[in-house]
Structures are given as structure tokens and as C-alpha cells.
């Protein structure tokens with residue numbers, strides 16, 4: 001049973017997967033989404049071969065590609081590989097034509113936009129028309145994601161309430177010790193775990209994965 005204050009409909013994305021054995025355990029434990037990072041500069045980037053193999057085995061509907069400022073041709077290639085959802089990290093002043101191109105290729109239902117929002121900046125409302133899902137990650141000056149740092153969970157709750165017609169995903173430094181508190185404070189309906197459940201970049205720690213799902217009552 002989930003702890004009483006937690007949303008029983010909470011969805012969990014396990015990200016940074018490069019190996020089937022890690023994805024398989026995440027799925028057995030109840031992961032709703034499996035994230036595969038294809039951004040070449042990420043220390044947990046999957047090769048195209050690894051991404052293809054994971055797409056073959058992860059059930060349809062759960063396969064999430066994660067990238068940064070994806071080029072249109074590349075995005076078409078990743079879509080052809082079999083991903084269902086496309087989490088694209090970008091700057092808040094990203095060109096609207098770029099957002100329109102991403103939406104045109106994968107559709108706004110499948111596009112998860114992850115704008116890098118510096119502290120004190122207003123939420124980039126102009127992005128909302130391009131994607132049904134917004135991922136809010138902790139800000140890091142030099143990184144687009146995977147920093148292991150936690151974000152502002154109260155602010156997440158504010159934005160998710162203000163723009164309740166969109167689905168908001170909470171990301172940033174979630175781990176077995178803080179996930180229940182993060183979900184309680186943020187009210188997140190979907191939470192994303194990445195470096196907080198790994199033994200080294202791209203390799204999941206099975207004990208941490210089990211501990212995370214146990215903390216959520218699964």
C-alpha cells in the first residue's frame with residue numbers, strides 16, 4: 001500500500017537505462033515509463049544499438065527517449081526506432097519554430113518538454129501550446145539534466161496547479177530517501193528517477209531501485 005498521503009495513481013519513470021536487466025527490474029517493480037538518454041554528452045547516454053535493443057523489449061507506451069535540443073532529422077530517426085514519448089530538454093528562450101518542428105514530428109501528446117528554468121524566472125508559458133507534458137527538473141548552470149540536485153518542490157506544485165490542463169513530471173535528485181516527501185510536497189502525478197537509483201552512470205543499483213519502489217508502497 002502506498003503511504004496514505006501519496007497519490008495512489010502516481011506514475012514513476014525510471015531514466016538513464018542502458019541495460020535490459022535494469023529495465024526489466026524497473027518494470028517488474030512497477031515502473032510506468034523507462035527513459036533512455038540518447039544525448040551524446042550524457043555520461044549515461046545509450047548507444048543507438050542499446051536504444052534499439054531496449055525499444056524492442058520495453059512494452060509499447062513506456063519507452064521514453066531523452067535528449068537535448070534534438071535536431072529534426074535526429075528526432076525523426078529516434079521516432080522510427082520505436083520510442084513512444086520524447087523528453088526534450090531545452091533553454092527557456094528556445095525558438096518557437098523549433099518547438100513547432102518537434103511537435104510536428106512527434107505530436108504534442110508524445111512530446112515532453114523539459115525547459116531549463118533558472119531560479120527566479122517565470123514559467124515559460126509560450127511553450128504550453130506545443131506539448132501536453134512538461135518536465136520540471138532542478139536547475140543546474142552547466143547541465144540540462146542528470147545533476148542529482150533537487151529542485152523547488154513548492155514551486156512545482158504552484159505551476160502544476162496554475163497549468164492544470166498539462167501533465168507535470170517532477171525530476172531532479174529523487175532517490176529512495178526523498179521520493180515520498182518530494183511527491184507529497186510537489187503533489188506530482190509523475191516522478192522521474194535517474195541518478196538517485198544508480199551505482200554508476202547508466203548502471204542501475206538494484207537495491208536502490210527496490211528501496212525506491214518499496215518507499216512508494218509498491
Ligand SMILES: O=C(O)c1ccccc1N[C@@H]1O[C@H](COP(=O)(O)O)[C@@H](O)[C@H]1O
Pocket residue numbers: 015016035037039042043044066067068089135137144145146147148149171172173174192193194195196
Ligand atoms: O541524466 C543525464 O545525464 C541527462 C542529460 C541531459 C538531459 C537529461 C538528463 N537526465 C534527466 O535529468 C532528470 C533528472 O535527473 P537526476 O535525477 O537529477 O539524475 C531526469 O529527468 C533525467 O531524465
